[in-house]
Amino acid sequence: MSGLVSLVAGVALGLSLAAPPGPMNALIAQESVARGWRSGFRAGLGAMTADACFFVLAYAGVVAFIRHAPTLQAAMKAVGGLLLCYFAYGAAKSAREGAAETEASAGFRKTFLAALTNPMQIIWWLTAGVALLDPGTVTAFGHTFGATNGALTVGGFFCGILVWIAGFPALLRVAGDAVDTLERVVGYGSAVVLCVFGVWFLLDAV
Template identity: 40%
Template sequence: MLEAVAQGVALGISLAAPPGPVNAIIASRSLSGWRKGAAVGLGALTADLIFMAITVYVGYIVPSSIFPFISIAGGVFLGWLAYGVFKSREAYRASGGNGASRASYLTGLAMGLTNPFQIMWWMSVGISLARSFGAEIFIGFVAGVLLWVLSFSFSVNKFGVSPRFAKGVRAFSFITLSAFSVYLVAYGFKELFFK
């Protein structure tokens, strides 16, 4: 159980940390107060929790014979995300308004609920992880996202973000996403051909 939670923490951080629209808004709002930045991330995490509940439900109604294909698709999707992180040269750019914490939360929620990558992740990778690791990995996932959102918001508010830090985050995310990608593809093929 502890291993699945730890893997979930690593996965949560690796997905929440790469530079992108949500982190750009977190950085921007954190400049006027870490709570405003954290509210954006908590809004996006709320979207994850909604998708997680849907994933658990869908996982129960999807026939077992479909799971290997979902696992392979999820692994390919994670590989594609890892490749995108590897090729990315984005920084955590401050953009957008300062907004109140409530508005920041709603911004993050709206971004999360309308993000096709987030939806696709939960419907492919999320279902596969639930099947492979159980609910424990999701406990770790939420903890990892929370850890990232709170520490990133606070750090940006106090210190800003250096290019070296952004490069380290990209490297960590690439390695973690690649490892889960390989695992899910291998798991899918094992279930298809060696069960």
């Protein structure tokens, strides 16, 4: 029973990071409706790979170091803000001109780089993400799970992210087949979301 609790806690924790609206889901949405499910899934894998890197850094104590390095935090916010503004321009251009052929790894690289410099993701790892390193209690979506098994919680965490990055693009593709203009709407919507977050990160860095 405790193993099941640990697994469910991990899945809930993974979804609490992956599901909320933000720049990563905007990028995944853009790739999904413009280039198909595989591109959306690859974009999701880019963000998940960044989370795997954050997990290793948290385990090594680097994430805790970042918490006490405001200058480094500001630099990461500035880089992340510039990247998101650049991606916003690309999303708007793609929506205006139609999806251009790109190499398969483009979406992966975009989300990977954006996630590594995403202040929201870093803050998550400084707060809720610490639970992955502590086999005590895990809190996700306002619910606190009891004592958990660390290894199972970590496995469940990445399973939760996989569920989201596979399901979210699939839902968008289904909707895209039903709504002819969805690609353009999502493209411009993603551009707005990315631009807003990019400017916000740049202002916060200053």
